[in-house]
Amino acid sequence: MIDADWLPLLIRAAAASGVVVLASLVAERVGPFFGGLIATLPVSTGPAYVLLAIDHDDAFIAGAALSSVVTNVSMIAFLVALVLASPRCRMPVSLGGSIALWIGLAAALKLLPWSVAGALAANAAAYALAxxxxxxxPPAPVTRRAVPRWYDVPLRAVLVGLLVVGVTTASSWIGPAATGIGAIFPIALSSLTAVVHQRLGGAAASATMRGAVIANPGFLLSVLTVHLLAVPAGRWGALAAGLAVSLGWSAGLLVWKRRQAAAG
Known part of the structure; x- marks a missing residue:
């Protein structure tokens, strides 16, 4: 029998897992650029923030979102590492090294005091280098065909569910700064990388993460919007605005990609 106190959290975690699984399945089938674009949408961070907003006030969400803005520097490094390493290394090495880089940078960034201006400057420098x-x-050609594996979907669902449960449960003890870091841990991108690398090879994983690098500024603008609006507009309005910003950036990239294809 499941404790009644845990049932809402488990239901929300299952819903978040379903969203991420659906997004990653679509991403595998629409090509590297669009795969990266879809995977960068806040399909795991969004549900985590919704759960946090249920249990915490506007100021907590604003503080967590600023921490997420800072930690996005680690996300950029994570994506670039995958772009460069995936065609050259086996999946456990490229993915494990990229996750280790994310963790190391996130821990180092947490040690420093940050303002909005400083966080944006750090992100701008990271984007320029990325x-x-x-x-x-240059991207390598994708030559392998997908090989379905029975555990792909259940594994992704479990990983995302664990992230949502872990961040939400720990948030009351670790505070907004650490919560904002945990909320954007790249579990969806990591699981997608593992699946694409296994099915299509390192070149496809690299190309997918290349698309995610281009799409990532939309994610940054999304969490920045949440930080700026959480207190004056309320956390629910801020989360809605953040989602709209992310979707707007993605829509703009789709239009740009279509025009680029038409011109070519």
Whole structure:
């Protein structure tokens, strides 16, 4: 028998897992750029913030969102590491090394005091370096066909569910700064990378994360919006606005990609 206190959290975690699984399944089938675009949508961070908003006030959500803005520097490094390492290394090495880089940078960034201006400056520098490195590493052709594995979908569902449960449960003890870091741990991108690498090879995983690098600024603007609006507009209005910003950025990229294809 499941304790009644845990039932709402488990239901929400299952719902979040379903959203991420659906997004990652679509991402695998629409090509590297669009796969990265879909995977970068706040499909795991969004549900985590919704759960946090149920249990915490506007100021807590604002503080967590600022921490997420800062930690996005780690996300950029994580994506670039996957772009560069996936075609050259086996999946456990490339993914494990990228996750270790994310954790190390996130821990280092947490030690420093941050303002909104400082966080945005750090992200701007990270983007400049990221786009330079990615541009200098041309994408390799994808030559492997997908090989379905029975455990792909259940594994992704379990990983995302654990993230949502863990961040929400621990938030009362670890405070808004650490909560904001945990909320954007790249569990959806990691699980997608593992699946694509196994099914299609390192070149496909690299190309997918290349698309995620281009789409990531939309995520940054989304959590920045939540931080700026959580106190004056209320956390629910801020979360809605953050989602709209993320979707707007993605829609703009789709239009740009279509025009680019038409011009080519």
């Amino acid at each position: 786009f330079l490195l990615v541009r200098r590493s």
